[in-house]
Amino acid sequence: MVVLDDLSTGFAENIPAGVEFHRLSVHDVAQVLTLDAGFDGVLHFAGRIEVAESVARPDVYWHNNVQGSLALLAAVRAAGTPRLIFSSTGSMYQAEGTEKLTEDARVRPRNPYAATKLMVDMMLAGECGAFGLGAASLRYFNAAGAVGRLGERHDPESHLIPIVLQVAAGQRDELLLYGDDYPTPDGTCVRDYIHVSDLATAHLLVLETIQPGPHEVYNLGNGNGHSNKHVVDAVRDVTGRAVPVKLAPRRDGDAAATVASSEKARRELGSQPAKPELHRIVADAWAFHRARH
Template sequence: MRVLVTGAAGFIGSTTAELLLSKGHDVVAIDNLVSGRIENVPTGATFVEGDCGDFELVRSLGSFDACVHFAARIEPGESMKYPEVFFSNNVASTFRLLDALIKSGVGRFVFSSSCAVYGNQVEMPIDESRSIQPHSPYGQSKRMVEEGLNWLVSTGRLRAASMRYFNAAGGTVAHPENHRPEIHLIPIALDVADGRRDYLEIYGDDYPTPDGTCIRDYIHVCDLAEAHVLAITALEDHAELILNLGSGVGYSNREVAETVKRVTGREFEIRYTGRRPGDPAAAVASNGRAREMLGWRPERSDLEVIIADAWTAHQSI
């Protein structure tokens, strides 16, 4: 298949592009490098530097069997300050991309959505039938794309999968997690373990959780990549899919920090500071639908494996 991968210079996009290439697909990788790194783009992909919302550029690339759309601004905190940037980049660009792709005859679209669409839920785990109530413009931007996709699917001109990731983590030496700026707990904790930062800050230790710190569900980026490849195939039989991608297990921030210490063998200081606005106490996926619809199994998403892989990858950057 000929597959367009947007955001392919980023963490999850580059890992997925690599997997698609390894399965013999022809990959065109587009990224404007706003936060991605050119060295992430796998050898073997045809790289196009540009905005995925550039209608003429996307039209000039010809037709594709499928598009996997990772390109987005990803920081919820930043979206609270500059919502317009998120609606312009994550929503408007996505629909210009879709307009160009549909005119070029692309039939299948796999979209990087997020558990941020669920907002602050009390009951864990969260399944896909839960109410959608994003608490940030970032989460809202994902919701808006999901809803637009639903309308497009109803016309019969597109088949679409919205993949609601929980916390992507892990990494490979070829594609380490190295966001600009880094906002995720595991790579920041690895920076501290490595002496690149002085201490680890954990936001809030007074949440209604067993140890008072937030609980999150970590999913290995290699498991995410597998799910995307499976989703492209599943869209042959399903016009629309909405799937949680998480391990189904929650770990508190404190447990993650302690696991980083154990796996790296490095001791470091943890400082507990105030809660960050908008952070839900817990976010844990029910992943039964993805298991059933895709035959997917998150095989590398044990926390120790995630951190060991991330540590190996981290030492290469």
């Protein structure tokens, strides 16, 4: 296994011992991904992911997520690498109701981040059709939890579960809850959370299954929606601590509910989440948080 990362948002201590590591930008991947190297597959996680940052600096997202992926595809083509798996996002779907979202649901990115992911999905479809690459776009729905010393370490933090844990730990005074008048059971937004270990397992299943030629899209979620209030209650239960909440106005662009239909992944890959329970996801994230603070 070979890992390439520029460590602009990652951490060198997370790289497993014994792994060949190259500190390079995705734009320079051709230095490592060569014809003589003999790679039989690529897992493409390189990309910036902060929605607010993408709105403020869309140019950074076009450069890194789109141009970087073009550079990677050129290297894959030149090296004759037959398979590629791409870290995509379920946030590109136009979620207007509360029904589960399938892979053929209408897409309508609400921000430059989601738009860049959709552009790469489209690039992969063309690459497969023209050059015979076997590729899969895995559209994540709210990756969460932790595995041992590996967990969420964003700066600034923008994901709900680690933010609520920061409130429980006393690192934030309160949680701002954006809207409680959505057409959901308790009025707050509903999201589908999937444990990072289940995501990792799904990647390995796709790597074993994918064949040169087609471009496949798989939604990766648990198929269960949890409201923002439900997440707060789960954090209170797991930590045994208070979580002060302050109601704030809705944010532009927030959908009432985004929940994955993962039936295609279950049917074609045998992907079955082993840790679907929200309390388990929160507990693993809390253990990671406490180990670091």
